[in-house]
Amino acid sequence: MHNEAHKSLLDWYQKNGRHDLPWRQTDDAYKIYLSEIMLQQTQVKTVLERFYFPFLERFPTLQSVADASLDDVLKMWEGLGYYTRAKNLHHTAFTCKGVLPRSPEELGGLKGIGKSTAHAICVFAYRHALPILDANVKRVxxxxxxxxxxxxxxxWAKAWEFLHVKHPYEHNQAMMDIGSLICTPKNPICKECPLSLTCKGKTAPENYPKALKKAKVPTKKRFALVVYNEGKLGLVQRKERLLHGLWGFVQAGELPKDAKSLGSVTHTYSHFKLELEAFRCESLHVKVDGYFTREQIETLALSSVDKKILALPSMMGNIPPTS
Ligand code: SF4
Structure with a gap:
């Protein structure tokens, strides 16, 4: 049914596919799973340059993730964002005792592994004939x-219909590459696309799918309390879902009396923008989970917004007493 498109797609992949990506040069299910999770919200370039190899060096196997504390895993994830991914990875490593199951159904039942990720692991590690439906493939x-x-x-129905069952590995890699290199969200390069002969949407790709109006993200304004005590900074370990397990400064809606402004930072999360004004305060009534020196803080997993506070010019060096 799609013979012509399949042939064109595979030829293109042979010549132009990103064969050198490290997770394409392994059939280790853990390494493939890790790449899939890291790539869910982060670009290939960032994952390759800063996160994939250091993480594997620290945690070479899924069993080593299972054996580590969540704090250690979060520390290696620091800067990659969307920390729920790291927590789910840790949870999954522990649940399956360091060995991933081999069926898409069992994989899909693990925390943080959706249907497309389960299929990706099965296709790339075990060569199952299954379609993958990540954001790029959906657009294509x-x-x-x-x-x-x-x-x-x-x-999903179209992905199954279009799947090249004899070459599922190459087919899926090609579709992912077309999505990220050619059929890009803006200005797709149809004249270089191996699917252009049979593509129904090539005359007006911007209509498929029709763009939904983006809801404006709300802005939350809060205070960060930099509690200072005998040369150390007071931090809390976050409990809220988004940043659970990460360390950071106390956030509050109101200021204690002795607070002194240190500057402001902003950070945009997926559903809101946070404007945080940092205040230094001496109040020992502010509840923290521990006091740490700068050197100790370096070893903790901090959220990006708390790192921005630490990097404020007024926070550089040892903070002098207010009086
Ligand atoms: S022909 Fe154009 S619109 Fe169609 S899949 Fe290729 S790049 Fe996308």
Whole structure:
């Protein structure tokens, strides 16, 4: 049914695919799983340059993740953001005792592994004939089949229909590469696309799918309390879902009386923007989980916004007493 497109896609992949990506040069399910999780919210370049290899050096096997504390895993994830991914990875490593199951159903039942990720592990590690449906592939399929609505059920049906069952590994890698190199969100390069002959959406790719109006993200304004005591800084270990387990400064809606401004930072999360004004305060009534020197803080996993506070010019060096 899609013979012509399949042939063109595989030829293109042979010549132009990103064969040198390290997670394409292994069939170790853990390394493939790790790359899939890291790449969920982060670009290939960032993962390659800063995170994938250091993480594997510290945690060469899934068993080593299971044996580590969550703090250690979060520390290696620091800067990559979306820390729920690291927590789920740690949880999954522990739950499956360091060995990932081999079926998509069992994989999909593990925390943080959705259907597409489960399929990706099975295709790339075990060569199962399954389609993958990540964000890039969804866009390619929407355009290829001229689907103006990004409907999950329909996309899975099209992904199954379009799958090259004899070459699922190459087919899926090619679709992912087309999505990130050619059929990009803006200005797709249709004239270089191996699917252009049979693509139904190539005359108006921007219509597939139709863009939804983006909701404006709300801004939250809060205070960060830099509690200083005998040369050490008071920190809390976060409990909220988004940053659970990370260390940072106390955040509050109100200021204690002795507070003195240190400057402001902003950080944009997926659902809101945070404007945080940092205040130094001496109050020992502010509850913290521990006091740490700068050197000790270096060893803790901190969220990005708390790192920004630490980097404020007024926070450099040892903070002098206010009086
Ligand atoms: S022909 Fe154009 S719109 Fe169609 S899949 Fe290729 S890049 Fe995307």
């Amino acid at each position: 399929l929407c355009r290829y089949f001229a689907l103006s609505v990004k409907d999950e059920k329909m996309l």
